[in-house]
Amino acid sequence: MRSLLQLALASAWNRRLSLGLTLFAVLMASTLLLSVERVRQAARDGFAQSVSATDLVVGARTSPVQLVLYSIFHLGEATNTVSWQSYQSIAANPAVAWSVPLALGDSHRGYAVLGTTADYFTHYRYADKRPLQFAEGRPFAGLFDTVLGAEVAGRLGYRPGQQITLSHGDGGLAGLEHEDKPFTVVGILAPTGTPVDRTVHVSLPALEAIHLDWVGGAPIPGMSIAPEVVGKFDLAPKTITAFLIGLHQRAEVFRIQRKINEFADEPLLAVLPGVALDQLWQTVGVVEQALQAVSWLVLAVGLAGLMAVMLAGLNERRREMAILRSVGAGPRHILFLLVVESFLVSLFGALAGLALVSLLAVTLAGRLAAFGLAVLPLAPGAGEMQLLAAVLVCGLLVSLLPAWRAYRLSLADGLIPRL
Amino acid sequence: MTPPAIRIDDLAFRWRQSGPLCVRLEQLTLAAGTSLFLHGPSGAGKTTLLNLIGGVLLPERGRVELLGRPLGELSAAGRDAFRADHLGFIFQQFNLIPYLSVCDNVLLPCRFSRRRAARAGDPVAAAGRLLAALDLEPALAGVPAAELSGGQQQRVAAARALIGRPEIIIADEPTSALDASRQQGFIDLLLNEARAAGSTVVFVSHDQRLAGHFDEMLELGAAA
Known part of the structure; x- marks a missing residue:
């Protein structure tokens, strides 16, 4: 041989x-x-790991794929909102370790604007439980601060300190700009390869503030509230789009999921993100x-x-x-x-x-x-x-x-x- | 008593079942150590007979016995092994594998037959000795076979057929590509070495003038 x-x-x-x-x-x-x-x-x-270490994604009752599509990928519109009270009552459950509210609806030059809390930057995980990292700057602290995803900053050439304005809705209708209340870029996230890269992050109160003088998706004619005086108003959010939950014990995930799905005050849906992401992948x-x-x-x-x-x-x-x-x-x-x-x-x-x-x-x-x-x-x-x-x-x-x-x-x- | 090197009885072969007989040979017995001159016109079935003796083809009828072993009783792989162990071949031309060196060409049979390698002793030394005996310079041993002249190639082929002293050497018109003066020299060298190794030689040629060098002669008639 x-x-x-x-x-x-x-x-x-x-x-x-x-x-x-x-x-x-x-x-x-x-x-x-x-x-x-x-x-x-x-x-x-x-x-599949666009979001990891999150036990449940919760939103208004819809299909699981739909919920993940708009809450994680910021694609499409939420059919309904979640009330701030419901969110707070679920977040207060002793089994819940952390929760991050997500409010969507506005955009900046085609990129989704996400209203959330500073907890987002500590609890959001992707890939094999990697935390978000700042390429430059810091999380938002002031009312009109914004943190940009890597792609947003890269494509549009934004640097910390620059000012940007948000558009109402998906930006498809001209003139519906929140140009009276500009935001200052305070941080830019490192690339993640997830939808986070294509997201403009602001605080929940900021979203309330820019919509103070708006009603039904349009500015109230003749009414204008200057950015300097918004602090005098109650900026506590009334509704959010969805929220993420992390539990103390992973084993409790099905119990908590059932509890949320049977929530009495409001029809809600809780999904395990991995399962829904798998379903979604099969379609693409x-x-x-x-x-x-x-x-x-x-x-x-x-x-x-x-x-x-x-x-x-x-x-x-x-x-x-x-x-x-x-x-x-x-x-x-x-x-x-x-x-x-x-x-x-x-x-x-x-x-x-x-x-x-x-x-x-x-x-x-x-x-x-x-x-x-x-x-x-x-x-x-x-x-x-x-x-x-x-x-x-x-x-x-x-x-x-x-x-x-x-x-x-x-x-x-x-x-x-x-x- | 040693069995004859080659014994053929009542041999018949045809390529196609309905076709004409290609080889018809009543009887041939060749004692060990003798040399046979086999001649006949083109189409007389010389090449086919060599394939039959080599165990590559099986006869339609009759039997071929080499060194007392009937080839028909061996399996195909057994005939291949038998050929490697006991037979050396020299062809008319294109005897050598062009990309192997002269020495590697001579050593080829030792790769396929442990018996030939063992009988050669140290195969590389044996190859060198044979090449020298066949008038090839030692410097040629490492040269790719493709670079040799036709006459040199035939002598390398003879060395390959002789290495490990196989009992039977079959040469199929080995001299027809050589000019007349070289033909004589080649046949003398081949027969001398075969005699030294104790090998039986079957030499096929259509050129009857060469017959004088051999112990016996057989004429193969044109196929009927």
Whole structure:
């Protein structure tokens, strides 16, 4: 076996140009396949961990996916609000360790404005329970302070100290600007790869303040309350959109969930974010499947090239095979030589692909954060190992046709090829 | 008493079931250590006969016995192993694997047969000795076979057939690509080395002028 392997290597080296090109094709195909898998995994993990260490997301009664969509991803509108009293009564439950209220509705140049408390910056977790970090500045303290997500600040070029104004609603209607009450940027968050990056954070009282002289979604004509005097009004929020809850004991999550779902004063819904995020991912998973299908096609093209090169080379190798037979090689040895060759091409192609993907992951890690892939893994996951194995198996299968043909040829040719 | 090197009885072979007979041989017995000149016109089935003796093809009828072993009783893998152990081949041309060095080409049979390697003693030294005996410079041993002239290639092929002293050496028109003066030299070298190794030689050629070098002669008739 060892001497056969040496022969296979010497023979492959003799045809290194065509085999090298084939190896390159397999390398590119497996690189594509593996990087799609890795990005897919990272996107999925990033998505599933848009919020972590939060036991329950609570909002007005709707569907779980809907609740997560608007409370975590700030997509779509809440159908109903939660009263401040309900929030306070649930937050006061002794099982609840912490709670963070979320109020949505306004926007700034297309980015959602989130009204919350300073607790948000201490309790919100993403990925594997990573806390939010400030790239610059600090949490909001004053009434008209705002903290920007990384993408908001990056795209719009905001720096701490700059002033911005909020738009009412999603900003689709011109003229509905809260321009009389500008906010000062006091902090910018580090990139997270989650919807936090695309969010403008303000305090709950600030949201009350900018809507003091508004009613029914429009400014009250002839009425204007200057920012300097809003402190004289009661700025305690009356309603919020949703809130996050962390419990002392994880084990109590189902009890508390049931308690909230049966809340008497108001129809509420509490969901476990992980479960709802999984459901949500299944609806956007079509894209990932399409990507994967394309990379399998590329692999198929690469392996078809390998098969073509091997089949085309067979005629040239008939003399080689006849000589080997004359010194005692059986047809099975010939079969072995061809299978070994394509196995080695697939193996080296796949391994080089893995190395290339890992290299790319290391060098591009920083830049990928901009695409919401802050947590691109450096080490190959189990899924990638399965793909590598699949590449090898496919490489072996692809070699069977040329190997079988070589087997037939060497049987038919005997010791003297009739060319 | 040692069995004959080759014994063939009532042999018949055809490529296609309904096709004409390609080889028809009533009887052939070749004692160990002798040399046979086998000749016949093109299409007489010389090459097919060599495939039958080599155990690569099986006869339709009759039996081929080498060193007392009937080939028909061996499995395909058994015939491959038998060929590796006891037979050396030299072909008309393209004998060598071009990407292997001269020395590695000579050593090929030792890769497939432990018996040949053992009989060669130190295979690399044996290869060097054979190459020297066949008038090849030692410096050529490491050169890729593709860089050799035709005459040199045939002598390397002879060294490969001889290494490990196989009992039977089969040469299929090994001299037809050589000019007349080199033909004589090649045959002398081959027969001398075969005699030294105690090998039986079957030499196939359509050129009857070469017959004088050999102990026995057999004419293969054109296929009916």
